[in-house]
Amino acid sequence: MSAQIILNGEPENMVKTEAAVIRLDNVHKTYDLGEVQVHALRGVSLEIHASEFVAVMGASGSGKSTLMNILGCLDRPTRGHYYLDGMEVSQLSKVELARIRNRKLGFVFQQFNLLSRTSALENVELPTIYAGIRPEERERRAKDALARVGLADRAHHYPSQLSGGQQQRVAIARALVNHPAILLADEPTGNLDSRTAVEIMDILQRLNEEGSLTVVLVTHEQDIAQFAKRALEFRDGKLRRDEAISKRLLAREVLPTLPSLEEDQAEENMDAR
Numbered sequence: 001m002s003a004q005i006i007l008n009g010e011p012e013n014m015v016k017t018e019a020a021v022i023r024l025d026n027v028h029k030t031y032d033l034g035e036v037q038v039h040a041l042r043g044v045s046l047e048i049h050a051s052e053f054v055a056v057m058g059a060s061g062s063g064k065s066t067l068m069n070i071l072g073c074l075d076r077p078t079r080g081h082y083y084l085d086g087m088e089v090s091q092l093s094k095v096e097l098a099r100i101r102n103r104k105l106g107f108v109f110q111q112f113n114l115l116s117r118t119s120a121l122e123n124v125e126l127p128t129i130y131a132g133i134r135p136e137e138r139e140r141r142a143k144d145a146l147a148r149v150g151l152a153d154r155a156h157h158y159p160s161q162l163s164g165g166q167q168q169r170v171a172i173a174r175a176l177v178n179h180p181a182i183l184l185a186d187e188p189t190g191n192l193d194s195r196t197a198v199e200i201m202d203i204l205q206r207l208n209e210e211g212s213l214t215v216v217l218v219t220h221e222q223d224i225a226q227f228a229k230r231a232l233e234f235r236d237g238k239l240r241r242d243e244a245i246s247k248r249l250l251a252r253e254v255l256p257t258l259p260s261l262e263e264d265q266a267e268e269n270m271d272a273r
Contacts, residue, residue: 020083021181021214022048022071027080029066029237040066042237043080050181053208053215055225055245058234065186067234068218072105072184073097085181102131106175110187112167114159114174120146121155124174131178145173149203165196172203182214183207189224195258201227202251227251 029041041063048054058064069075070082073089074097082090089100101107114123124142133141146152149169159167168188175183185204189197205227207213219225226249233241 020047020049021085022046022216023081023083024070024077025081025083027070027077027082029063029070029075030078039237041070041077044237044239046232046239046242048214048216050214051208051212053205053227053229054217055228055231056216056218056234057220057222057225057231059220062234063237064218064234066237068184068186068216071182071216072107073101102127103178104181106178106180106183108168108171108175108183108185108188110190112159112164112171112191114167114170116159119156119158120151120162120170120173123159123170124177127174127178141177141179142173145177146170148176148207149173163196164192165199168192168196168200169203172200172207176207176213180213182216185215185217187218187220189219189221195255195260197224198227198251198254198258202255205251223249 024044024046027041027044028039031038031040044063044067056064056067066075070077073084073092076082076092076097077090080090081088084100085104089097092100114120115126121139121142124145125138128138128141143152143155146155149172151166151169151173154162154166154170157166159170162170168191172183172188183204188204189200192200201224204215204217208215215228217224217228225231226245226247228245229248230244231241232239
């Protein structure tokens with residue numbers, strides 16, 4: 001999958017650069033809260049290249065959520081520049097940012113954000129509707145995305161009929177349906193048990209390795225960050241650490257060492273006796 005996706009109808013004044021797929025140049029973000037100013041980001045500069053798998057870490061208030069909002073074109077820097085796919089997007093209008101989000105970015109959240117009265121297939125189709133894709137192509141893409149996350153046989157199930165892990169797989173399929181260059185995952189394992197969390201990391205690793213999808217993962221869990229290739233640690237609005245993960249975990253190797261949900265339940269039943 002190419003990371004260089006050019007949108008139809010992008011603003012003529014967008015500045016082309018030879019930047020990485022993501023580049024921040026001295027980015028600041030300040031929120032005005034009455035008489036108080038909160039400096040959420042303080043001069044952050046970084047690059048993320050195509051096909052990287054990056055974990056963004058930090059305590060609450062460190063700036064990692066603000067960073068994710070800027071990377072996802074949900075917010076704009078107060079100062080500095082953000083280049084996405086080599087294009088300056090820092091000062092685009094809300095409409096232009098929405099267009100870019102829908103075509104270039106896929107989002108996965110801790111809360112699955114699925115429509116409860118809508119099937120898995122219809123949930124996955126939603127971004128294609130906003131993109132103006134033809135109905136027959138929408139269904140084909142949605143089925144393909146569900147197959148990529150191992151849920152082809154659950155297409156017509158509703159969220160209430162799916163486990164938490166299956167709902168997160170639907171959310172990942174929804175993020176993939178418009179063929180994004182970058183997947184932004186915000187605490188995607190936060191509501192999952194340990195084994196299911198590793199299963200989700202296995203999907204993200206496969207998408208990154210086999211599909212060359214760039215993945216940016218926000219997590220506060222050190223063990224989850226070990227599945228990425230690179231770690232960025234934020235503190236007090238600044239990037240304090242940026243390093244390759246030396247002992248990276250491979251989910252496909254970890255999974256066989258973990259007990260199944262049935263084994264966990266059996267152990268709990270024994271403990272209760």
